Amino acid sequence: MSLSLPRALLRTTRTFTTTCRSSSEDPTTKKEKPLYGTAPSHRSYIFIHASEPPFSFPARLSTPLQRALQLKVMKWGGTINFSWLGPPKSTGGGPALTAFSALGGRLEVPELNMDNMEEVAEVLERHATEGPLGSGTSDEIHLYVCTHGARDCRCGEMGGAVLRALQEEVARLAKADPLGIASRIKIGEVGHVGGHQYAANLLIYPHGEWLGMLKPEDVPIVLARVLDSPVRPYTSEDAPIVPSHWRGRMGFAKDDQAQLFQSLYPNSLLTPSID
Structure with missing residues (x-):
């Protein structure tokens, strides 16, 4: 069965508007710490398709499914989270998964349940450690915004605003060019990713790029950079897709993220201009 949340745990975005600290505060400036090197290290990011969007999640x-799978994939660098790409297709069984890895691109798993847990875990490990398990794994671009407002109101407010801006801009681009690459963009929401002080946080896959401190006005240039980039996992040969908002990259430890950024921008404590 798909993930279903008790009504008593549902939240609305209205809950966050009265007490939320301004997302315009720049934690990197205040603490004099860079944004780069703040993405959690992971070889593979695995999204469990939830039946409710993240603004409905409890804090x-x-x-049980998520915990059981996390124990297996964490051994080789996998990370689990809950995502929302719209109402899931009902299969009568467990939730579907979408996984991305630095070696394998995208992998779709139609169902996860306790009976197939071992098999799914083995497939995910092979995808992360051996490479693509099939053709056409990277024909789509997935953009995930953290909108988990019950965990931190900044994600609910600024994440929600950036999500809406992305939806509007992608719809505009797809209407202008129905057969263009914008038509292959999927916009989703994701639960807590760590670093809510950097809201809005955006995860770009299969590239594996993590961006932070985004605002709605940043969306057009971010999308332009994404659409102008190869649709594949990024490596050490690739510069950050948007340097001024770059938190890090899939397949890199935090120290390696910082080293890559500093090698490209040696005189920058924070991040360079987006221009």
């Missing part, structure tokens, strides 16, 4: 969301 901390955990299920």
